[in-house]
Amino acid sequence: MNDKDLDKKLSTARSQSERFFDKFDFDRGIRMVQRRIEENRGVRNGGIKRYITGRVPLAGAAAALTIALLLLVLDPVGHLGPANPGTPILQQAIGMDEERDSHMVNYFRFDNPNSDNNLLAVLWRKGSKGNYEVIYSSIMENAYTPNPVAVITIPSGESSFAFVSSSSKDENYIHYRLVKYSSSTVTEYLEENYVPSGKIQVINGMIFEERTIPADYNLQAGEVKPPKPGKAYRYFIPVELRSDGSFALATNRVRLKKGAILTLLTDILDEPPAIEYDTEVLGIKSNQTGGVSSSSIDFEAKKEGTASLKIGKKPGTDNANELFIEVVGP
Amino acid sequence: MLTQPNPRTTGADNKKEVLEYLMKRFGDRVFKLAYYYVRDRYHAEDIAQEVFCKVYEKLDSFRGDSSYYTWIYRITVNKCRDFLASSSFKRLLPWGDLSTIEKQRNQADTNRLLEQVEGGELFSRVMDLPTRYRMVVVLYYFEQMTTVEIAEVLGLKESTVRTRLCRAREMLKKTLAGEEYI
Numbered sequence: 001m002n003d004k005d006l007d008k009k010l011s012t013a014r015s016q017s018e019r020f021f022d023k024f025d026f027d028r029g030i031r032m033v034q035r036r037i038e039e040n041r042g043v044r045n046g047g048i049k050r051y052i053t054g055r056v057p058l059a060g061a062a063a064a065l066t067i068a069l070l071l072l073v074l075d076p077v078g079h080l081g082p083a084n085p086g087t088p089i090l091q092q093a094i095g096m097d098e099e100r101d102s103h104m105v106n107y108f109r110f111d112n113p114n115s116d117n118n119l120l121a122v123l124w125r126k127g128s129k130g131n132y133e134v135i136y137s138s139i140m141e142n143a144y145t146p147n148p149v150a151v152i153t154i155p156s157g158e159s160s161f162a163f164v165s166s167s168s169k170d171e172n173y174i175h176y177r178l179v180k181y182s183s184s185t186v187t188e189y190l191e192e193n194y195v196p197s198g199k200i201q202v203i204n205g206m207i208f209e210e211r212t213i214p215a216d217y218n219l220q221a222g223e224v225k226p227p228k229p230g231k232a233y234r235y236f237i238p239v240e241l242r243s244d245g246s247f248a249l250a251t252n253r254v255r256l257k258k259g260a261i262l263t264l265l266t267d268i269l270d271e272p273p274a275i276e277y278d279t280e281v282l283g284i285k286s287n288q289t290g291g292v293s294s295s296s297i298d299f300e301a302k303k304e305g306t307a308s309l310k311i312g313k314k315p316g317t318d319n320a321n322e323l324f325i326e327v328v329g330p
Numbered sequence: 331m332l333t334q335p336n337p338r339t340t341g342a343d344n345k346k347e348v349l350e351y352l353m354k355r356f357g358d359r360v361f362k363l364a365y366y367y368v369r370d371r372y373h374a375e376d377i378a379q380e381v382f383c384k385v386y387e388k389l390d391s392f393r394g395d396s397s398y399y400t401w402i403y404r405i406t407v408n409k410c411r412d413f414l415a416s417s418s419f420k421r422l423l424p425w426g427d428l429s430t431i432e433k434q435r436n437q438a439d440t441n442r443l444l445e446q447v448e449g450g451e452l453f454s455r456v457m458d459l460p461t462r463y464r465m466v467v468v469l470y471y472f473e474q475m476t477t478v479e480i481a482e483v484l485g486l487k488e489s490t491v492r493t494r495l496c497r498a499r500e501m502l503k504k505t506l507a508g509e510e511y512i
Contacts, residue, residue, distance in 0.1 A: 001507040006499060009506055010471045013452040017472045020449030021365075026357035029375055033353060033382040037346070090443060148447040201451075 090146045096160040096181045102126055103135075103181070105164060107146035119143040121164045123179060123186070136162075136186045140175040141193070144168040150202035157240045157248040158182055161189065163202050174198040178207065178238070178265070189238060189265050205250030207236040233260035237323070239273070239311065241266070247273055247311045247321050255326045256301040261285065262325070264297045264311070273297075274320075278307035281327055301327040349386045352398060357382070359399075359473070360406050366468045367410035369457060370441050377413055381406045403483040414461070455505060463498035466491050 088106035096103045108120040123136040143166035152161040165176035178190035190207075197212035213232040235256060240248045247266075256262055262282070266273065275284075275297065285298040299309070304327050312320030360381050365374035384405050392401060445454040456467060465484060469475045470491075477495070481488040 001503045003499075006503055006506070009452055009502070010456070010467075012450070013456045014472045016450030016453035017456075017468070020445060020453055021358070021362055023448055024358070024361060024371065026353070026361050026378065029357060029361065029378055029382075030350070030353045033349070033379050033386075034346075036379065036383050037349075037386055089440065092447060146443070148443060 090148075092149050094149055094151050094162060096125075096151060096162060103162070104132065105149045105162065107166070117142065117144050117168075119146055119166050121146070121166070121177070123162060123164070125184075135181075136179050136188070138164070138177050138188075138191070140166045142168060143175055147174075147200075152178075152202060152205050152207075152238060152250050154205070154238065154240050154248045154250045157250075158242060159238075159240050161238050161250070163207060165200055167198075172197050174200055176200055176207075176209075178236070180238070182240075190236065204253075205237070206254055209234040209236070233257045234263060235260060236263045236265055239264045239266045241273075241313070245313050247313065249311070249321055249323055252322065253324045253326075255328055258301050258304055258327050258329055260301045262299040262301065264299075266295045266297070274312045276310040276312075276320075278305075281305045281307035282309065282325065301325075303327060304329055345386065345389050348389060349382065352385060352402065353382050356399065356402050360402060362473070363403060363406050363469075364410055366457075366465060367407075367461065368413055371444075373413065377406070377409050381409055384409070400479075400482055404485070407484060452506075456502065458505070459498055459501060463494055463501060466494045467498045467502075470495060 089109050090107045092105050093101040094103050094105060095101060103126065104124045106122045106124070108122070110118055110120060119140040121138050121140060122134055124132040125135045126132055145167050147165040147167060150163040152163060154160075159180050159182035162179045162181065163176065164179065165174055167174045174195045175193045176190070176195070177188060177192075180187040180189050192209075195209065195211045199210040201208050211232050211234075213230060233256075235254060237254065238250045242248050249264075254262070264273075277284075277299070281301070281303050283300045283302045285300050307325045307327070309323040309325055310320045311323065357378065361374055361378040364377040364381075365371060368374055368377065381402065385402060388405075392398075442454055442457075445457055457464060459467060466480055469480045469483070470477065475483070477488050477491045480486070481491045484491070486494075
């Protein structure tokens with residue numbers, strides 16, 4: 001990375017810091033300071049007595065404020081949230097339909113008999129009266145840290161996707177789930193557990209996964225075993241069959257690392273899409289069989305260059321959507 | 331528009347007026363500075379409140395040798411350093427009490443998650459830098475302070491600030507390299 005790239009990233013980080021601090025309001029702090037001063041007024045003794053007199057009520061006030069703020073942060077949608085038997089360790093309001101905070105994800109921690117840290121991720125939908133109902137839940141075993149939920153929407157599409165994940169720092173693996181929400185129906189598109197030395201991120205409607213692989217991972221018959229483990233990169237793009245018969249993609253442009261796998265995720269079991277692509281740059285790895293789900297299509301980024309991948313309902317159809325692909329060096 | 335009251339006039343009411351002006355003028359910045367140090371919004375808020383209590387207490391003795399801004403920043407830095415020192419000490423006390431240590435670890439993770447959710451991944455990555463490097467980076471790049479101002483606030487030589495900035499940039503280059511998508 002050169003200095004220019006770093007400066008750009010620092011500029012982005014600055015904007016992110018502004019966004020982070022925008023949510024904080026020091027007006028409450030001002031009132032607390034005034035109260036502290038009022039409480040200290042009239043205490044004529046200086047030194048230790050003054051210190052103690054000032055601190056004792058302060059400790060209580062600070063604790064109360066801390067608890068109040070904690071509740072505020074953990075319950076950003078107010079008091080309409082569900083009554084939980086346990087306290088969620090992370091709660092995030094998300095919008096999966098037209099309303100901004102239409103859904104919510106909670107992560108609960110619970111121990112199994114081995115006292116391992118497990119997480120239960122629960123996706124709630126807010127009803128018209130402000131009540132919540134569970135529409136999806138999933139357990140992530142031996143997971144330590146919940147990650148923020150990302151929502152993927154397909155432009156002019158009819159569905160939204162929630163991406164839920166967790167990681168374990170000690171064991172260095174991740175778990176993740178991709179859940180589709182459409183017309184009040186939930187479908188799990190993707191479930192991966194114990195991804196070794198993994199990193200996962202949602203960028204521009206695409207899920208990018210990095211994992212550490214054993215030497216013989218993805219080895220084809222007759223290929224020489226690589227000398228040591230390496231990194232494998234995978235890009236997942238949700239695809240949706242619209243009611244007009246065309247396919248919609250969550251993104252139309254993607255840059256892949258050479259050797260990476262591109263996976264189109266669909267839920268169309270009976271009508272596989274017709275696909276056209278540049279076979280120099282891309283190679284198909286699996287179509288409907290052996291992929292991450294029963295209806296995924298895997299491509300391998302074989303060679304550096306650019307390619308266009310057309311996806312339509314029938315061969316030669318005019319109703320095709322196009323994905324522009326750039327394959328870059330590792 | 332905030333109008334600066336005259337700090338030279340005496341009297342409790344005037345002191346309160348000055349304090350209110352200072353809190354409105356610098357409250358957010360003091361909170362941010364404290365957060366950059368302690369990386370916990372509740373502790374940062376508590377520190378910010380303590381800073382202004384201290385400011386109120388010392389307002390009569392403020393001689394105007396430096397600007398209010400620098401004076402208040404210095405108080406904040408000292409409070410944060412005290413907090414971190416006492417916090418390190420507290421971490422040694424509950425030895426054997428693993429659940430307390432676990433709670434602290436969980437809280438740190440939660441704070442980091444909030445940074446990612448409410449700010450962004452890059453902000454959180456900058457905050458992951460060790461404190462001495464983090465402080466110069468955030469003051470220089472986020473708060474747009476000059477190296478001279480940073481040196482004054484942190485009580486360092488300007489050359490030290492520059493050295494730390496260089497080292498922090500190298501650390502960030504390594505950390506962020508090859509993570510266009512991360």
